[in-house]
Amino acid sequence: MPRPLPRPRLRSTAAVFTVLSAVAATSFITAPSIAEPFAASPCALTRTAAHHSEGLDTWNGAYPKPVRSLDAVMIFLSFPDAAPRTTPAELTADHFPATSTFFSRASYGRFSLRPHPLRQWIRMPRPSTAYAMQRDWNAAHRAAYLRDALAAADGQVDFSRYDVVYFVADPDAPGVDSDATKVVNLDTPLRADGTDIRRVVTVFEQHPPDRLVLAHETGHVFDLPDLYHRPVDGHGDWDTHVGDWDLMGSQFGLAPDLFAWHKWKLGWLEDRQVVCVPGSGPTRLTLESLGVGPDAPATGAAGSPAFGTGRGTKLAVVRTGPSGALAFEARGAVGNDATACRQGVLVYRIEADTASGAGPIQVVDAHPGKEACWQNSVYPPLADAPVELGESFTVPGAEVRVKVENRTPTGAWTIRITPAT
Incomplete structure (x- = not known):
């Protein structure tokens, strides 16, 4: 279903028909x-x-x-x-x-x-x-x-x-x-x-x-849900759940590539490209930017490194319950995300028992109280949601900590995830 345009921010044989419903x-x-x-x-x-x-x-x-x-x-x-x-x-x-x-x-x-x-x-x-x-x-x-x-x-x-x-x-x-x-x-x-x-x-x-x-x-x-929030009266912000970060949230997003979780669901990521983080102790891993594929350019927007094989690790997951998980993926200005507002490690919550349109995925804001790209983001409070290089962030409620430690020569992101003990 199409979304309202973002508000300007000054900041053969005859067919047989049987339609019951x-x-x-x-x-x-x-x-x-x-x-x-x-x-x-x-x-x-x-x-x-x-x-x-x-x-x-x-x-x-x-x-x-x-x-x-x-x-x-x-x-x-x-x-x-x-x-x-x-x-x-x-x-x-x-x-x-x-x-x-x-x-x-x-x-x-x-x-x-x-x-x-x-x-x-x-x-x-x-x-x-x-x-x-x-x-x-x-x-x-x-x-x-x-x-x-x-x-x-x-x-x-x-x-x-x-x-x-x-x-x-x-x-x-x-x-x-x-x-x-x-x-x-x-x-x-x-x-x-x-x-x-x-x-x-x-x-x-x-x-x-x-x-x-x-x-x-x-x-x-292809069985993907709506990720936007539809206000009861039709007025107000539609993008409070995922902002610019997935096409199923907004077709106007600055970084509309599908979440790594969706790519895994659709069969575009292999199990070996997904790291299941243990429930105790720190896990260090390297995430390749989501938009990097086999034919990706050597650099992303503004000369940022974005080269990779397209076959590296794309997603890290921490289970939070029988039907819930936290996901971690690297988003860079490359591919479908070429106009991304910010780069870094994006964190989001997933609930498998929440229906389309009710918030089955919600992005976690690593910079609460701040916003970015207010001229063209569909929801500036989440435009700067990723954890950036050198930052540490503890996910509220889950007490899972992620630190973005480094970037490799090929532009991948080295991170450490530490679940609560």
């Missing part, structure tokens, strides 16, 4: 989930019934796993009450190659998202205003939109060929609300061309769209 990305899916064994590490939290659980000991087989090339079809929908003022090619360029590039960098080249955009508009049978599009979309209107879209497209699209479906609405139609972009999960899947379609990305973005919005929504297709 459609629920938004932040709701729990009652369809059976298939558990596929995944991480055997002792610090891999157990996946729970929470929607988009941050547990990663098993993979939810109801979602496509992005460890290979996946094919995505982009279907462009026009309406009888408006003549499109953009072309499908222009709307495709709004999102690609930026979306594919983001995932290629984030996955260290292990995942490729291949777009297959249609070249023409497909006409919906009803006016855009008939579907009452909005952020909290009525289930009946949403289901009608999906039924009509699938029926209109079925003669020109073989849905059995695709892993991801994007329905892209004419941004200039009067009933299109750019705040309504989201992933729609289906209790009972749509069926077309002999294929069950369990989720669809409905795109209502204006032209040009919000930055990286399609990458955020595609993250939900």
